[in-house]
Amino acid sequence: MRYAAILALLATPAFAQGQGEIWVTNEKDDTLSVIDVATLEVVRTIPTGERPRGLTFSHDFSRLYICASDSDAVQVMDPETGEILHDLPSGEDPEQFVLHPDDRRLYIANEDDAITTVVDTETRSVIAQIDVGIEPEGMAVSPDGRIAITTSETTNMAHWIDTETEALFANTLVDARPRHAEFVKDGTELWVSAEIGGTISVFDVASQGEIAKIGFEIAGIHPDRIQPVGFELTADESIAFVALGPSNHVAVVNAETYRVEDYILVGRRVWHMAFNADRSLLFTTNGVSGDVTVIDVAKREALKTIKVGRFPWGAAFRPAQGDPA
Amino acid sequence: MTDTALSTASAAHAPCPRRPAPRVWALAMGWIVRREALRFLGQRARLVSALVRPLVWLLVFAAGFRAALGLSITPPYQTYITYETYILPGLCAMILLFNGMQSSLGLVLDRETGTMRLLLTAPLPRWWLLTSKLVASTLISVLQVYAFLGIAAALGHADPGWGWLLALPTLFLSGLMLGALGLALSSTVRQLENFAGVMNFVIFPMFFLSSALYPLWKMAEASALLRDICAANPFTHAVEAIRFALHGQANWPAMGWVALAGAVFLGLALAGFEAGRGRRRAR
Numbered sequence: 001m002r003y004a005a006i007l008a009l010l011a012t013p014a015f016a017q018g019q020g021e022i023w024v025t026n027e028k029d030d031t032l033s034v035i036d037v038a039t040l041e042v043v044r045t046i047p048t049g050e051r052p053r054g055l056t057f058s059h060d061f062s063r064l065y066i067c068a069s070d071s072d073a074v075q076v077m078d079p080e081t082g083e084i085l086h087d088l089p090s091g092e093d094p095e096q097f098v099l100h101p102d103d104r105r106l107y108i109a110n111e112d113d114a115i116t117t118v119v120d121t122e123t124r125s126v127i128a129q130i131d132v133g134i135e136p137e138g139m140a141v142s143p144d145g146r147i148a149i150t151t152s153e154t155t156n157m158a159h160w161i162d163t164e165t166e167a168l169f170a171n172t173l174v175d176a177r178p179r180h181a182e183f184v185k186d187g188t189e190l191w192v193s194a195e196i197g198g199t200i201s202v203f204d205v206a207s208q209g210e211i212a213k214i215g216f217e218i219a220g221i222h223p224d225r226i227q228p229v230g231f232e233l234t235a236d237e238s239i240a241f242v243a244l245g246p247s248n249h250v251a252v253v254n255a256e257t258y259r260v261e262d263y264i265l266v267g268r269r270v271w272h273m274a275f276n277a278d279r280s281l282l283f284t285t286n287g288v289s290g291d292v293t294v295i296d297v298a299k300r301e302a303l304k305t306i307k308v309g310r311f312p313w314g315a316a317f318r319p320a321q322g323d324p325a
Numbered sequence: 326m327t328d329t330a331l332s333t334a335s336a337a338h339a340p341c342p343r344r345p346a347p348r349v350w351a352l353a354m355g356w357i358v359r360r361e362a363l364r365f366l367g368q369r370a371r372l373v374s375a376l377v378r379p380l381v382w383l384l385v386f387a388a389g390f391r392a393a394l395g396l397s398i399t400p401p402y403q404t405y406i407t408y409e410t411y412i413l414p415g416l417c418a419m420i421l422l423f424n425g426m427q428s429s430l431g432l433v434l435d436r437e438t439g440t441m442r443l444l445l446t447a448p449l450p451r452w453w454l455l456t457s458k459l460v461a462s463t464l465i466s467v468l469q470v471y472a473f474l475g476i477a478a479a480l481g482h483a484d485p486g487w488g489w490l491l492a493l494p495t496l497f498l499s500g501l502m503l504g505a506l507g508l509a510l511s512s513t514v515r516q517l518e519n520f521a522g523v524m525n526f527v528i529f530p531m532f533f534l535s536s537a538l539y540p541l542w543k544m545a546e547a548s549a550l551l552r553d554i555c556a557a558n559p560f561t562h563a564v565e566a567i568r569f570a571l572h573g574q575a576n577w578p579a580m581g582w583v584a585l586a587g588a589v590f591l592g593l594a595l596a597g598f599e600a601g602r603g604r605r606r607a608r
Contacts, residue, residue: 220388248405265405293404305404 018320022274022283023079024292025052025066026309032066032082033292033308035283037276040294040304046082049075053313054096054139058121059103061318065121067094067108074108074119079318089126091117096180096314098139098148100163107148107161109136116150116159118166128166132159138192140181142205151178151192158192158201160208170208174201179229180272184237184255193228193242200228200242202258212258214242221247230272234297235279241295243270243284250284252300262300266293274315285312353449354457361461364431375424375469376476379416383482387412399540401572409482414568415537417470421500422560424469426528428462429507433514445598452595459508459591463500470496492570498580499563502587509590512597535561559586 019037026033030052034044049068056065057079064077067090074090074097077083090097091110094117098107105127108117116136118128133152140149141163148161151174158181160170175197182191183205190203202212216226227245233255234240240253246269252262267286270293274283282295286305292312293305365371387409398404435444444458445451477483510527534551535558536544545552555561562582569576 265407267405302404305398 020277020317020319022276022292023055023057023064023316023318024283024285024308024312025055025314026290027051027053027287027311027313029309029311030068031309032077033312035292035306035308037281040306042306042308044082045309046077048077048084049073049087054094055314055316056097056099057316057318058099063121064316064318065097065099065106067097067314069093069095069111074106076121086124088119088121088124089117090119091115091126091129095137096139098141100141100148101143101145105163107139107141107150109139109150111135111137111153114152116148116161130159130161130166130168132168133157133171137179138181140183140190142183142187144187147183147187147205149181149183149190149192151181153177153179153195156194156197158190158203172203172208172210175199175213180231182231182233184233184240191231191240193231195227195229195245198223198226198228200231200253214253214258214260216242216244216247216251216260218244218247218249218263221249229270232273232275232282234275239297241273241282241297243273245269245271246288248286250282250295264295264300264302266295266302267291267305271312272314274317276317277319283315285315287311287313350449350453353447353454354460357444357454357457358461358464361428361458361465365465371427372469372472375420376473378423379419379473380476382412382416382419383409383477384480399542401569401574401576411540412538413474413477413483414571415535415564417473417496417567417571418499418503418535418537418560418564419532420470420473421463421466421496421503421563422528422532424462424466425500425503425505425507426510427507428458428465428504429511429514431462432458432508432511436511451598455508455595455598456591459501459504462507463497463504466500466504467493467496486573488571488573491573492567495566495570495575495580498587499567499583502559502563502583502590505587505590505594508594509597512594531558531560534558535564537561537564559583562586 022035024033030048030050032046032048033042036043048066049071051070052066052068054067064079066075068075072092073087074094075087076085078085090108091113093110093112094108095111096109104121106119106121110117114132114134116130116132117126120127132150133155135153136150137153138151146163148163150159156174156176158172158174159168162169174192175194177194177196178192179195180193184191188205190205192201200214201210204211218226226247229243229245231240231242238255240255242251242253244251248266248268249263250266250270251260253260266284267289269287271285271287280297282297284293286293290310291305291307294303296303444454447454474483478485534555541552541555544555562579566576566579566583
């Protein structure tokens with residue numbers, strides 16, 4: 001009986017015991033690199049459309065949406081086979097997007113057209129196109145699904161969209177070149193990173209008023225090189241990790257006090273990041289050095305850097321088969 | 326003690342009727358280690374300077390260069406590291422190097438004052454006495470390395486871990502190799518004044534032509550010849566062996582190179598001291 005149990009364990013397929021995967025878009029290679037979280041090695045490289053950047057999974061992880069910016073398309077991929085199933089009508093130059101909690105509407109920033117396109121992923125049709133500021137990029141949607149945010153890089157604004165009417169209801173100024181936005185603390189706060197401004201602005205969602213601004217300073221690195229872009233928060237939302245672009249560091253920010261507690265050295269030009277399933281590891285995409293750095297969240301130290309394709313940009317987690325999302 | 330008295334003492338011990346018991350050998354080494362330790366404790370300035378030198382490199386030099394030097398990922402590191410992290414093993418080796426040379430300075434001084442001759446009159450083989458002296462100075466060097474690591478950790482420039490314990494044999498082996506080099510040099514340096522030459526022609530080239538301050542791939546960008554010189558330098562292998570050991574890994578090729586160089590230097594040192602005895606007898 002005991003031997004039968006051991007044999008059964010040995011016979012279990014590898015994916016069932018896996019810890020999931022991190023999917024990374026490679027902007028210059030037109031590919032995706034898939035990193036096995038258990039071995040911290042690239043296990044698959046999958047071709048995509050031209051200049052893939054933003055990526056996100058459907059809620060059941062059966063479909064992967066990819067912003068193929070230079071193909072002017074949002075591609076839908078079967079993550080099991082790596083096959084492109086179809087394109088969505090994304091509008092021109094899609095860079096980032098966000099999937100609504102209804103798992104159906106996709107809010108896409110069209111950088112060249114200064115609009116946000118809302119696409120129904122089931123009917124594959126455009127629901128709405130909303131005029132926003134010049135060079136829209138960062139996209140976020142509130143946990144209750146009522147508000148979507150687009151940040152515009154040149155207008156330096158966060159545009160607040162009512163998802164019922166698909167119309168703007170507020171615009172707030174942020175620092176120069178806002179690149180990324182996230183709702184945090186159950187949707188009561190909105191964080192917007194400003195790449196050139198070198199800050200993260202924190203807004204009260206109810207009033208759309210700014211309540212805090214987070215600045216960064218790294219000894220020995222010129223302030224111009226400290227450019228916050230992507231950020232992610234731990235499961236309890238007490239700590240935020242902020243990618244600081246060409247400073248090659250990730251900042252560790254106390255989300256309660258808004259103070260920077262630490263800086264972690266990663267690869268060159270860090271863009272975005274994704275956690276693993278239990279949020280014990282953080283994977284950062286390092287554009288210029290073409291690799292992904294793995295950070296031990298508890299110890300706040302870089303463990304390993306994994307070579308991927310050229311100019312990795314976006315990252316998303318996919319759980320192992322059979323694991324909860 | 327005069328030379329006449331010394332020769333009398335030497336003559337008294339020279340016809341050794343029986344081979345000394347192993348306990349005597351161990352006792353002799355123990356006393357030599359004790360003497361070196363007492364001598365070191367009596368020289369507070371030596372301890373301070375042994376620690377200040379690498380700390381200045383770590384806190385001033387490394388801070389100034391951290392942004393200037395980009396470091397690609399090279400084993401044993403698996404990710405990007407700060408320049409302070411990179412030079413820490415090199416500074417540990419620097420302590421061993423300077424201490425090895427300093428103990429050779431001590432030997433020259435011992436010779437000038439006659440203490441060395443007194444030591445060599447002991448009824449034990451000369452190679453054992455010199456090796457004991459080498460072990461004694463190496464133990465003191467290794468203690469200084471751990472004191473340096475402790476201060477670096479307190480200042481936030483190092484993370485204590487198992488690697489520190491695992492590094493002990495590597496530090497000892499590297500210390501023996503560099504101490505043996507010092508011993509070999511002291512067999513050729515006749516006067517204390519000549520020791521400045523050792524600084525200029527041994528310590529500085531050995532330290533700068535190594536991977537202590539810059540990785541070999543960086544050196545190769547400047548000159549392939551310089552890189553090859555660095556790769557052949559036993560000090561480079563000591564630095565790399567220590568680097569891997571502090572990271573909890575064994576770099577066997579580097580350790581083998583260090584052991585080989587140590588054996589050669591010790592052989593040269595023993596030959597040098599034997600030749601010295603021959604010259605004195607001839608006089």
